Amino acid sequence: MNNLFSIIQNSQNSFKWFVFIKNTKKNRLILNSLWSENLISGYLKKNSILKVFLKYYKKIPVIKKIKTFNKSNKSFFLNLKQIWKIKVNLSIPFFSTNKGLNSLNSCKKKKIGGKLLFIIF
Incomplete structure (x- = not known):
């Protein structure tokens, strides 16, 4: 998980449009959650590699x-x-729940609690 986050964070800071990461179930679950919160543009599955498309807003x-x-x-x-x-304010916490990986808003909608995994600023 830390490897995925460091690759995404470093690639965003160097203004890359996409990045390649290892195709694992955990990485796909995290990427699905990031995509549902509009934090990435999407990703493609190619055998053992995922191509993640990063998102920018006004070049930031x-x-x-x-x-x-x-x-x-x-x-x-x-x-x-x-x-x-x-x-x-400007952050999105993500939780591991009995219904999968959820953001703060989806936890409130589903009325469930969970373990705090990471926060994106």
Whole structure:
């Protein structure tokens, strides 16, 4: 997961239009979530490689920074009540739930809590 995020973040900062990453189930789940939140333009599957198309807004990268929370000693589990208290301005938190990987807005719509995995700024 950290490798995927570092590749995307470094490619966005160097203004590349696309990047190649390894085709794994976890990477596809993360890319589907990023695409549903309009953070990437899309991706193509080619055998063992995924071609990810990065997104820019007025020549500024959409993804500026990604902070991960996947260390075993720093797990943040939030229930539905705690999720509703989260106020976000320019960031999108993503949670691992029993219904898959979801953003803050989709957790609120589905009325579920989960473990905080990463935040995109």
